[in-house]
Amino acid sequence: MRKINTRSFVRATRWTPREINLQILLNLVREHEPISRAELARRMKIGRGMVTYLTAELIAQGALYEGDRVDSPRGRRPQMLYVRTHDRLAVAIDIRFSSTFVMLTDFSGNSIALETFETIEDVSVLVPELQRRVRRMLDTHASARHCEGVGLVVPGMVDAVTGMVLNAPQLGWRNVDIRTPLQQALGMPVHVENAPIACALAQMWLGRPGSSVPTDFVYVTVSDGVGAGVVVNGQVVRGQTNSAGEFGHVPLTADGPVCLCGNHGCLEVYTSNLATVCRYLGKDFSPGTARDLLPSSGVTIAEVVARALAGERRAVDALEVTARHLGAGLAVIIKALSPTQIVVGGEITEAWAQLEPTIRAEVARRALTDLAAATPIVPELSSTYPRLRGGTALVSAPVFAAPRFA
């Protein structure tokens, strides 16, 4: 659902319908490709002549391309249209607590190359390193295909307009501008976004063709912290201070463990990967100790999940408790926003089969209505690199999303 904001663009001009129709057409192709001009005309209830006119412009822009003619029962065989994605590239970068991932993808999110290195927190060192790696990747793999931008995903709040990283505690960044230097170094547009929002955008714009764009859902990321990307009426919710979706710091209890944010009993202190690992190790979770404890113990969340899948009792129990609290957190989201769907991302989703019954039961127990209790909750496996898909979406989504009118 794309919107035209009649407040920010002051007026509709003679070209407004044209821009709207171009947008609708592009999205119809995106959702139904391959699709013929005649079919588009039927769906949009406009003449085929108009479609010819509009597609010509989109083809000239390089947004669509014509495929082969395809068989049809009778009459002239239709010429199919496709969204041009395979030769338009994007670089997705995911900066996390310990590792940084760099992936070269095409516009539909298909991986072309992937690199990993230890996270460098000093921006003045990080930017040249990224520059070297991205350059090399493009030289090696791009082969004449054009890279249209970089999508940088960070664990923390980001200003939507300036791209400033306002606060990313895991990286120790406060009011860091990485966009400007990286943009200069690489000579291409750089988009910076908070991880859950980027993941939500990927859900919207990199979903399977044929499925329509989801318009009311919440993407919950469970990693070192717990965050959420909220989409309402087809628009990402950032809030006044770019801090919407901080469901990780919703309190579940008034007297639980202290969280990094200073409050007691936040969802995050029960369900973050740190908390789960601590629980597995039999240690009390506390924000101070966890950071030091975990690396020294050598146990990672992936390890805990693997052991749970192998049937180790202690690991299963630790995840069980995480699932129960996560269910409580999701129940809050359902009460607040009543989304059509909740997508959960993070390492623990690899054990979804074991977690789901507990989560569902907890949600059902707390839901206000049967319908709310039945809210679909689906996992996105971390093996599909959701955050890197989010990075790609940062570059490719603006092509499909609502046009901005000056």
Next chain:
Amino acid sequence: MRKINTRSFVRATRWTPREINLQILLNLVREHEPISRAELARRMKIGRGMVTYLTAELIAQGALYEGDRVDSPRGRRPQMLYVRTHDRLAVAIDIRFSSTFVMLTDFSGNSIALETFETIEDVSVLVPELQRRVRRMLDTHASARHCEGVGLVVPGMVDAVTGMVLNAPQLGWRNVDIRTPLQQALGMPVHVENAPIACALAQMWLGRPGSSVPTDFVYVTVSDGVGAGVVVNGQVVRGQTNSAGEFGHVPLTADGPVCLCGNHGCLEVYTSNLATVCRYLGKDFSPGTARDLLPSSGVTIAEVVARALAGERRAVDALEVTARHLGAGLAVIIKALSPTQIVVGGEITEAWAQLEPTIRAEVARRALTDLAAATPIVPELSSTYPRLRGGTALVSAPVFAAPRFA
């Protein structure tokens, strides 16, 4: 911020810009009235000719009217335009646990007549009673002015499309259709809406002229229950199951008193009027006893507020505790949505001066950032009948809100 949904209306036609511009123009007049054509042209950055053309249509439709010419320093004196509200009427009905309010208002929410009677829960008795009262009101006070509809506000979930009351526990209504019979009885359109959402709509569309339409805020109602109307990107959030905004049932503690919804420690069990009165009376709050206890004790929330204002220690303390928990609840809303403003409605706002410091302190203590902590929290006094204003908004808002394209 009005939106045009490019998904539901399939395409933009040649008349789309015209409809958009009519909408923008109408809203500019609404926000800046009185305003001249020349000023509108400057704001919309279009020629004065276009404005003449568009205003002519709106005047013909009866949406605008021309006022007097006013003085200007030099040149031809501009002719001011106004939104036609004073001779367009609406009936607002607020059905509450004990009393039902019926108000005849004009389109800007000015009260013309007000009646109250004891709530009748049986719809087949309620509808004829409402019919009698509305008829009489219109006969007595309308005097040639046309009543364009009824806005009915109920404490509970309402289906946005059908107008069915899905669940209103205070009235004992489940899947009750009051819209159809009332519409037939009165022969005018009836809009049914959940109270917090209606109040939020009133905030958007019946705000003081000169102030722009707020686009990201939450309206929290504190009465027998606690609910919220959520507005994001200029659109009301209803959620999949029409149950968005149920912040009253967000848990503050895991082991607090049991709520009507079956869970422990909901915001509502600490901050609803029932809870506050129970606390004042020194009784433990429990959903079963409260309903019976309060009428028999004869103490109302208004009484408690009055005694607190008069300085009675016990009343002040009871409200203090309510305020602290309310602050905790608002903190959850701020984390979830980061709104630009929170509006609080309900009887307890009459004691706002005493409550505010406590609420603010609690919000600040729990907020994640300084900016979030500074989120404006403003009261709407119940003496201004916010729910009835909401009823009026149900009728008048569609005139200003986004047009629907077939």
Next chain:
DNA sequence: CACGAATGTTCTGAGAAAGAACAAACTCGG
């Protein structure tokens, strides 16, 4: 190989926005 049927293109007309030109109404200064 003519015919029907479907797709895709081209052409003409209608209607709205854009903007220039014009009319109206007022102030101010001589």
Next chain:
DNA sequence: CCGAGTTTGTTCTTTCTCAGAACATTCGTG
């Protein structure tokens, strides 16, 4: 009292896009 200057509001012409019809293309079929 009158004309210059200024601002508002109206009218008229131009321009550009949508709408829809007519036309061209390309297939299967008898």
